[in-house]
Amino acid sequence: MTEPTPLAVGDEIELDITGIAHGGVTVARHEGRVVFVADAIPGERVRARVTEVRKKSFARAATVSVIEESADRRPHIWAEAALSRNPEHRVGGAEFGHIALTRQRALKAEVLADALRRFGGLTDAEIAVVAGGSLEVEAVPGDDEANGLGYRTRVRLHVDPETGLVGPYASRSRQVIRVRSLPLAAESIELSAPLSEAMPDVVTVDLIAPSADDSRMLVTLPGEKKRAGENDRVAESVGGREFLVRAGGFWQVHREAPLTLFTAVRDAIHQLVDEGRFDTSAANLDLYGGAGLLAAAMAEAAGPTLKVTTVESDPGATDDAAENLQELVGGLAVTARVDRHLADLVKGAPTVRQRLRRATVVLDPPRSGAGGGVVAQLGELAPANIVYVACDPVALARDTATLRELGYRLASLRAFDLFPHTHHFESLAVFHRV
Template structure:
């Protein structure tokens, strides 16, 4: 293996090969949980570092002339925010290929993690969203109840483990790979998940293990056998509790993983709708929509603010989730749950009769798309329908930023933006953006 211990010269060419070890001054944070450094004019995205540190890093990818990827193997000058990793199986003293993935910020103090996430969101909204920095001053990533006291541990109510097809060992994938790493602990998981986790077991006939600990039901294990896509028990109904409101959810269906996340997002959407009501911008009798609606959590939040007579249609491609939404919204006389792809549903609305389109123009749309975002096509459809308000729940800052640019160009204004630390010790965050039609 080649080694280079000389300090990087920013003016010199920087030929790099996989396996090279170089000293790097880490200057910034990038989307995706990696930090940014430069080596001879080339950008290097380096894992397991913190901006402000000097590290020795091993090059893992150097195919691009403009940038390379590396992983920290030694900290030469540590940040005051560096901590012992919360997950021993992901710590720096392990070989990079043997570090468990899923806690890429676990070596950083919680307040600094949130500052870095805020920087990523602000940068994305400027670079990809077209916002001015003045519009983003003071943006903070808000902590969930109890996380500061627990150091951000014990929050995950849903964990997926994988099984090594050769050894049968159970564990998470290694960071940035699909290599299974056997582990002795799951520090981000709730006690209910940890209690049933088959750590140390051999499960040679199983491909994956999903651990689910509902807030109002017993923990359970869902097994994917062989190369099958269906998990045993995934359609079993489980109960979740959000405040004093119960929700029926399929055991294998989508639900937020942080124990507090459903209530945090429920409250954030409820508060956004309440703000619209106070501003005289919300019409409870309009054709209000909850897109990518899942089990109806956010439609229920809209009703919490606007009252049980609110008209709202929740649209979800997964038929099981739609069934759950119908059950969860049954007491709302104006609620409907429809199984459909969002883009196809909106396409039908675009060709609807003028009275339907008018009700849509007076309506409010809540949407919680997948990590890739709503995307240009869906945002263009929304722009064509021109609802009065859009409440956008996003789990990826770059996807949100790109969709923001589309909505701003269509005549919407960003009336509010909040961010939440629903995934401590990872680079992920959740945002809630409020758009109003100008």
């Protein structure tokens, strides 16, 4: 067998792009070796510069020119990320910015389906059934009209320690890139961003644009762990309902994401109610609950008699959740790590365990997913339904495989394009105990 020609960082090679991979990169092969290529589109032939070589396993490369162009290629929405710049000087955070929005969503759907096949153990037929016919990543209101721009209500910028330059990081590095604009940011953030200023005594700059409050700038000073003003409360409006959240706390970044996920979870709970699968008096849970957004969605669907405990490790967010859910008589906000709270429930009294078996659990874990430990605990508690909000398709797929092994059936699946011009998206999966 002929050994492939050795590759070295800096080599330029021509590649036929054959597919999309998780993480916002495309896939090609060079003499049998897999190459993950940035800034390309499946179906294109490109010239790419090698940026990393992992012995014989794979290499990474960045497109420097397009030989055969896809019909879905567009001028990049961010000039500082365009092919005209050297790969190491391209800003990160908009890795799909050169692709038409409809194709972006199709690629994301491919990534989700591939993850469910490879890591979740589902067949194409099973995926089609749970997706209601065909798996799609749904657009949210306003994005097509705005070409997916101006949606971010939270932006973090970094400060170059040597120059004081303020800007985002380059793709796959911690080099601060000077930019003239933030095309994905909300207008108030775009106007207030200190892109032309030097801030030598600052480490990070967080800009937030709450939907029902004034915009804020939070700065981290050298040697400090907390950002000035991060515990100030700001108001967010979601479908006419107001939520108070910490300025530096977690909140969905897309202007339409809170309402999109609120509505999706509410509708999923409505469906469970209609099917007779939801018990308002059970020990229902909202895990990784943040400021109580999804617990409120449960309450809107299930009614005022709902009993639900929202669990969150951040004390500030728990305080916010307690206030946001104060009208819900059966609501309780608990500060705890999810795994530790579930461990206590596993050891609970038989009456508690029975209420849990009748329960519905909503969870919105971090990008790494709930993980085997938490999913195993859920399997031991055996709630009737699990409504899983996921921001990483591979993590969702792995947890799906575990849940299926523990006796759950994936009943429905939706996905939402809450991060246009990036490879990220959100999914909502509903599981029933068999």
